[in-house]
Amino acid sequence: MRSKVIRLLALLVVVALIATVSFVGCKPKPAPQPQKPVEKPEKVTIVFAVGGAPSEIDYWHSVIDKFEAKNPNITVDLLRQPMQTETRMQTLVTPLSGKESTPDVFLMDVAWVGQFAASGWLAPLDDFVSKDNYDLSVFFKKTLDLADTYKGKLRALPVYIDAGLLYYRKDLLKKYGYTAPPATWDELVKMAQKVQKGERKDNPNFWGFVWQGKQYEGLVCDFLEYIVSNGGNILDKDGNPIINSDNNVEALTFMRDLIHKYNISPPNTYTEMTEEPVRTTFQSGNALFERNWPYAWALHNADDSPVKGKVGIAPLPHFPGGESAATLGGWHIGMNIYSKHKEAAWKFIKFVESYETQKGFAMNLGWNPGRKDVYDDPDVVAKAPYLKDLRKVFVGAVPRPGVPYYTKLSSVIQKYVNAAIAGKMDPKEALDKAEEELKEIIKQYGKG
Numbered sequence: 533m534r535s536k537v538i539r540l541l542a543l544l545v546v547v548a549l550i551a552t553v554s555f556v557g558c559k560p561k562p563a564p565q566p567q568k569p570v571e572k573p574e575k576v577t578i579v580f581a582v583g584g585a586p587s588e589i590d591y592w593h594s595v596i597d598k599f600e601a602k603n604p605n606i607t608v609d610l611l612r613q614p615m616q617t618e619t620r621m622q623t624l625v626t627p628l629s630g631k632e633s634t635p636d637v638f639l640m641d642v643a644w645v646g647q648f649a650a651s652g653w654l655a656p657l658d659d660f661v662s663k664d665n666y667d668l669s670v671f672f673k674k675t676l677d678l679a680d681t682y683k684g685k686l687r688a689l690p691v692y693i694d695a696g697l698l699y700y701r702k703d704l705l706k707k708y709g710y711t712a713p714p715a716t717w718d719e720l721v722k723m724a725q726k727v728q729k730g731e732r733k734d735n736p737n738f739w740g741f742v743w744q745g746k747q748y749e750g751l752v753c754d755f756l757e758y759i760v761s762n763g764g765n766i767l768d769k770d771g772n773p774i775i776n777s778d779n780n781v782e783a784l785t786f787m788r789d790l791i792h793k794y795n796i797s798p799p800n801t802y803t804e805m806t807e808e809p810v811r812t813t814f815q816s817g818n819a820l821f822e823r824n825w826p827y828a829w830a831l832h833n834a835d836d837s838p839v840k841g842k843v844g845i846a847p848l849p850h851f852p853g854g855e856s857a858a859t860l861g862g863w864h865i866g867m868n869i870y871s872k873h874k875e876a877a878w879k880f881i882k883f884v885e886s887y888e889t890q891k892g893f894a895m896n897l898g899w900n901p902g903r904k905d906v907y908d909d910p911d912v913v914a915k916a917p918y919l920k921d922l923r924k925v926f927v928g929a930v931p932r933p934g935v936p937y938y939t940k941l942s943s944v945i946q947k948y949v950n951a952a953i954a955g956k957m958d959p960k961e962a963l964d965k966a967e968e969e970l971k972e973i974i975k976q977y978g979k980g
Contacts, residue, residue, distance in 0.1 A: 575605045576873045578880060581635035583613030583620045591896055599883045606876045611635050628653040628868065636871040637880055639691060639863045642679050646934020648866065649682035655869040656685040660878045670887075670903045672926055679860055679931040687866060689885050690902030692893060694861030695929040696757050697922070699814060699822040699832065702844045704731070713846040717761075717786060720821060720849050724796040727820045735818065740796030742810045743823035745787075747950035750806055752932065752942050753859040754823060755949050758783040760857035760930050761850035766945070766970075767933050773970035775945070776963035783851070784952050784959040792955055802954040815839055823848065825861060826900055829918055845921050847928065860929035862900070894919070900926070937977040944969045 582592055589612060596608045611634075613620045624638055628648070640648060648654050661668065668676060671690060680688045700713045708727050714720040724740025731738040744750035759765060764779035774780075790797040798805070798813075807824060811831065814822035817838045822828070832843045847856040865884055867877045883889060890906045893899040895915060900922055906912055907923045933941060944966055952962040 575607070576876045577607040577609060578636040578871070578873050578876050579609045579611050579634040580880065581611040581613055581624060581638040583615055583639075585615065588897060591892075595884065595889060595892070598889075599880060602883070603876075603879060606879065608880060617641055624648075628870075631870050633868065633870045633872045636868050636873055636877040637865060638868070639865055640688065642690075642860055642862050642864055643932050643938060645679055645688050645864055645866065646682060646931075647936040647938055649685075649687040649934070650936040653869055654682075654687040655867040655871065655874060655877075656687060657689070657867065657878070657881075658686050660874075661686065664882070666882070670905050672902075672904060672929070674927065675860060675902075675929060675931075679934065680864060682934065688864040689866075689881065690862060690864050691884060692862050692899035692902055693926050693929070694825050694827075694900065695858035695922075695925050696753060696823055696825065696848060696861075697858060697925045698846045698848045699824060699828065700844050700846065701820050701839065701842055703842045704820055713844060714821075714849050717758075717849045717851055721790075721794050721796060724820055725794065728796055731820075737818050739798050739813065739819045740794075741790060741821040741823075742797060742805065742813045742819045743790075743801065744807060744810055745791075745797075745801035745805045745950070745953055746803060747946045748806060749942060749946070751949055752945050753861070755784070755787070755945065756859045756930065756932060757823075757848055757857045758787055761848065761854045763851075763854050766941070767935075771935065771974065773967050773974065775970060776960070776967040781960050781963055784949060784963060786851075787949075788953045788955065788959060791953060802950055826922055830898060845918060845925075847925050856925075856928055858925050858929045860931045862902075864902075935977075937973055940973050940977075941970055944973070 580596070582589070584592075589610070592610060596610060599608060600606065613623050621641070621644055624635070624640070624644075627634065628651070645654070660666070668686075672693070675690050675693065676686065680686060680690065698713060704727050705711075705713065705723070708723075708730060710723055714723055720741065728738055728740040744754050756766065759780045762779045762783040764774070764777050764783060766773065766775050768774050791799060791801050807828075810822055810824055811828045813819050814824075815828075815832055815837055829843070829845065831837065833840050848858055850856045865881055867874060867881065871877050885902065887903065887906060890901040890903045891909055891912060894901050894906055894909075894912045898916070900919065901907065901912075904923065907919050912919060932938060935941070948957065948962040948966040951957040952959045
């Protein structure tokens with residue numbers, strides 16, 4: 533009896549276990565939870581406004597292609613601008629003054645940066661620089677501080693740089709017993725007079741020194757180099773005009789004397805001499821010294837150039853106690869403060885300023901890099917060995933006044949400086965009148 537009870541209990545346990553297993557096995561599986569879709573970065577399009585020669589535009593397209601390949605969620609539309617500088621400026625002023633969000637990024641002549649910043653059109657780049665720990669030491673410090681910074685905020689970065697420099701005939705200096713180009717303006721005069729006198733025995737069209745003196749923007753660039761190399765300037769640090777200072781009068785008198793007293797610069801300096809007439813005069817073998825921009829180097833050394841292989845470059849001379857000064861030129865990149873895609877715009881700016889892109893500009897377009905470190909690149913140095921000399925010039929480059937009414941200041945300066953070097957006005961009188969008109973302009977527009 534006892535064994536039957538035990539067998540019955542065992543049977544009941546087995547049945548219970550089977551029932552439990554069956555119940556669990558029949559329990560419906562929980563419905564699969566829907567997976568959250570992987571969020572893809574938003575695709576954005578930014579507009580980049582740039583002008584230039586057809587070859588430059590073609591190269592910009594290749595830069596954009598490389599950028600988009602590395603940033604597949606950003607599309608860059610190139611807005612082609614006219615080649616003419618003033619027209620290019622107007623195509624930017626119109627949308628920016630209307631607070632339009634495009635173009636998001638654009639190139640600016642260095643003379644525009646201060647004007648655009650003062651107008652409130654350029655987005656500060658400081659937060660982007662801080663967030664990315666972006667290294668600004670690769671750029672020329674003076675350029676960043678004086679040209680790209682406005683009211684303590686970084687507003688642009690240099691894409692490529694120009695600055696005034698002195699071209700000279702190496703063979704002629706050696707022929708007349710000189711071992712180095714002039715360091716001071718007095719030395720330039722003495723060298724130019726001696727060589728000019730000797731060369732005119734066979735070439736009556738030979739001149740000692742050619743430079744830009746016609747009434748146009750290039751004259752302001754030249755004038756700035758003379759006065760800064762004598763310790764002067766156009767405006768002080770507070771934006772007040774100081775154009776009629778004694779140092780500036782001395783410098784302008786010297787400019788006049790180059791033509792009328794020392795007779796080493798041609799009489800058409802103040803009527804015809806812009807960049808190209810200056811270049812062609814020197815390149816034809818008719819000048820010892822030339823003030824011009826870096827673009828002239830490649831032309832002077834072209835296969836059909838009479839002075840190929842005979843040209844050297846150096847910083848412009850200075851007055852006693854002063855330092856060499858070179859007016860800063862070139863193009864800088866900035867961001868529209870009204871852009872709706874600032875993060876994407878910053879990524880594009882960084883790409884344009886990257887070592888690889890800057891090297892590409894130097895190798896393919898012959899541009900002078902905005903970055904210092906590219907000047908040491910072996911490939912760049914091999915292709916353009918003169919860049920090592922240009923780097924020394926760019927370190928001391930000075931910008932024109934960064935004020936929104938600069939074009940009005942420039943018109944006044946052109947008028948009176950040209951009158952003085954033409955001998956139509958005394959230099960002191962010319963700069964006194966210029967001072968009065970500059971004060972009126974600043975009074976009308978304010979210093980900001």
